[in-house]
Amino acid sequence: MVELPKGDFGYTIVRQFLFSTYAMHQWEALTLSTDTDLSGIAAKALKESRYHVRHSAEWVVRLGDGTDDSHGRAQDALDDLWRYTGELFMTDDIEQALVQEQLAVDSSSLFAPWKRDVTDVIARATLRLPADAYMQRGGRIGRHTEHLGVMLAEMQVLPRTHPGAKW
């Protein structure tokens, strides 16, 4: 979901909301990690992600409950992005091994609180929650969208153009 192009403002905001809400619950759960570095960073990140959720949730409500145009664009974005949300809650053997040692979080456990918050804001925004149909998957095993290539090229352009550059 996060490697997709920005789209219009509605798309950017809806994606930010869906992802920030996920990140907030993930950080919250990670504050209980047995790794003290990770739990410390999580406690810090949790505060900032709450802010991101508030910012994006307010905009989702403003756009959804706004004009016909903003409502339509926000609904289109939600319908488009929904198929990328299923993967956020998929787990695998590597993650389960970390969960066993209480280092990481079982991603599937984040679904219920995420769905509760998202459903609440979507309703307040007078938007329609899409049905859970086909979900994209494969990010964890290296299957990405074509957009990732463009993003990596952009991030690598400086060191590739000026090898060893420092500032």
Added chain:
Amino acid sequence: MDPEVPVLSVIELGIIRDVEIDAGGVTVVVTPTYSGCPAMKVIEDDIVSALHAGGIAEARVRTVFTPAWTTDWIPESARKKLIAYGIAAPGHSGVHSPVQLRRREAVLCPFCGSANTSLRSEFGSTACKALHYCNACTQPFEEFKSI
């Protein structure tokens, strides 16, 4: 001093958590304000330079994340300095509901003190500030956000 808010010292910001002095020199233990705040590197360099200038050759800065920094550590005296500098001081961070829409407390204008202000943007000139507008004195102003 915080390079972005040049009226607050690192002590007033509450980011100095400890100072360790041993035979190997002085280590200042610092906790970051915001993750990714570009001022943190400058602040660390300034701390080391200040110690060098004070005659301490072996000066180091160590970063800790726990407990996480909160604007609640900024004392009242420093909040007054912020307001005098034209930045609204952070409210108390408190515990928020999972998805909180709209903040409850009014942000007071640092110029005229009015509570008749409106939020213009959750993100201001830096990640740690929000942009507001005072409806009473028609001045835009920034608020140091509470976290």
